[in-house]
Amino acid sequence: MQIVTVILIVFSLSWPSLFHPTLQDIVPAPAPVNGSDGGPGTGPTTSSSPSPRSSGSPAQAPDVEVGRHFVADVAPAPALDGGGSGPPPEVVVAPPTPVVEKESESGTVSWCAVRDEFEDCQNFISLLKWTDGYIWKCVQRRTTEECLDAIKNNEADLINLDPGLAYIAFLNYSMKAIANEIYCNHAKSYSSVAVVNRKVCEENHGISVKDFKGRKSCHGGYSTATGWNYPVNYLKGLEDLNRSSDREIVSGFFSSVCAPSEFKGMGECSGCGNDNSSCSTSYHGHLGAFRCLVEELGDIAFTKEDTALLYSLEGPYNKSWSTKSINEFMYLCPQGGCREINGYPGNCIFGTVPANVIMAHNSISSEKRLAVLQTLQNATWVDALYSGKNGNGHLLSSSAQGLAAVKKLTRSYLGLSASISQAIQELNVKEVPATPSTDNPASDVSSATLQVFQQQWLVALFSLLLGIL
Incomplete structure (x- = not known):
């Protein structure tokens, strides 16, 4: 017993x-998969993505509209009671908070104008025929980064972006493309080219990009498609540079670089003039890169195929600094050799870039989005905007001749440009040891x-x- x-x-x-x-x-449950916003006019997800300055690894963007935070807000799991019996406590999931526009701004469409775009913005919107009772206005900010923050904070609605910056807006600011520019012959894309002085082409008929190592370069903007991303994507293939950041690749190849940035602290400014500590806005954009070449601050300019034609001495949009003839420049082909500048570079390009896009926040309502598209496609405004009065390329590109609604999801629309942008962001990620x-x-x-x-x-x-x- x-x-x-x-x-x-x-x-x-x-x-x-x-x-x-x-x-x-007890094995912990896997983290929830981040949600995504798949269609126009829906609210944003709650997600986080690295900014251009982030050191976190950028995940590949899905072919959907995404929000700013990757991990959804989830109620914490109830604490373990040490093994007590009984049914588990009921988990109450709060309904998602609807995205509501500010009451005072619900009937307003605000276009964010960067720096000196503001005056032209006011002139342009005065020509609009407003629809559905929406009142249009301009909001001024100092940089594109500030405009993206304004849209995120519901202080503005629209901005026109190059595909490189559009990818950042899509990935980091929960924005989507709603309209794209249309160019000559109904084109919805343009070419990324390099422009050099004719003299160097005549001195060396087999000249290539490699021959410009140690020379000075001009870029329309850091993280822009034509001015930065496409050239960097090409340069990293010339040598074993896959482990270098984009800025290390460019500064290691060229002796000085002029690449203004719309994001604080991200510019490469050693070649932008006497003050190497700052990036002058004088050399921003496609025309800024060409100006950098004209003023002999650089030996090669990365820009659009028609920039030299538009802003040379004979060009329709020539400026006070346009002191050189188009005959003094040539395209530099990636495969070697040079080609006459006529607006049609053929295969003498670094890649095809999708047209610039008008971006809005994912939370824009379908009604407001439709009203915006109807207003922007108004014939009266289009005629006024594209009749030689947009030489500064404000709000829309100087070569734009119309607008069309984007019918694809943003990631699909950006296509190859988005893939190149993502690859460059991955270059900048520092490997963190486990x-x-x-x-x-x-x-x-x-x-x-x-x-x-x-x-x-x-x-x-x-x-x-x-x-x-």
Whole structure:
């Protein structure tokens, strides 16, 4: 009888371990997959993505509109009660908070104008025929980055972006493309080219980009498609530079670089004039890159195929600095050699770039989006805007001749440009070594095996006891 008593005591002490696993045996549930916003006019998801200055690894953007944070807000799991019995507590999931426009701005469409675009913006919107009762106005900010923040904070609605910056707006600011520019012959894309002085082409008929190593370069803007991303994508293929950042690639190849940035602290300004500590807005954009070449601050300019034609001495939009003839310049082909500048570079390009896009926040309502598109496609405004009065390329490109609604998801529309942007962001990610675990996996396995053996032994002993009784 004493033996039976001892067995019962041992069994009672071991009882909880039979039916209530320890904390180490509980496997945490996988993190929730981030949500995504798939269609026009829907609200944003809650997600986080690295800014252009981030060191986090940029995940590949899905072919959907995404929000600013990758991990959804989830109610914390209830604390474990140490193995008590009873039904689990009910989990209450709060309904998503609807995105509501500010009441005072609900009937307003605000276009964000960067710097000196503001005056032209006011002139342009005065020509619009407003639809559905929306009142249009201009909002001025100092940089594109500030405009993106304004749209995120519901202080503005629209901005026109080059595909490189559009990818950043899509990935980091929960924005989507709603309209794209149309160019000559109904084109919805343009070419990324390099322009150099004719003299260097005549001196070396087989000249290539490699011959410009150690020379000075002009770029329309950091992270822009034509001015930066496409050239960097080409340069990193010339040498084993895949482990370098984009700025290291460019500054390591050229002796000085002029690449103004719309994002604070991201410009490369060693070649932008006397003050190397700042990037002058005088050399911003496609015409700025060409101006940098004309003023001999650089030896090669990365820009659009028609920029030299538009802003040379004979060009329709020539400026006070346009002191050189178009005949003094040529296209530099990536495969080697040069080509006359006539607006049709053929295969003498670094890639085809999708047309610039008008971007809005994912939360824009379908009604407002439709009203915006109807207004922007108004014939009166189009005629006024594209009749030679937009030489500064404000709000829309100087070569734009119309607008069309974007019918694809933003990532699909940006296509190759988005893939190149993503690849360049991955160049800038510093590899973070994994933190070694302090746990001993072998010890965990041994402990779990021992616990299973103990439980099996107790069950067998209990069965034997019942047989004796």
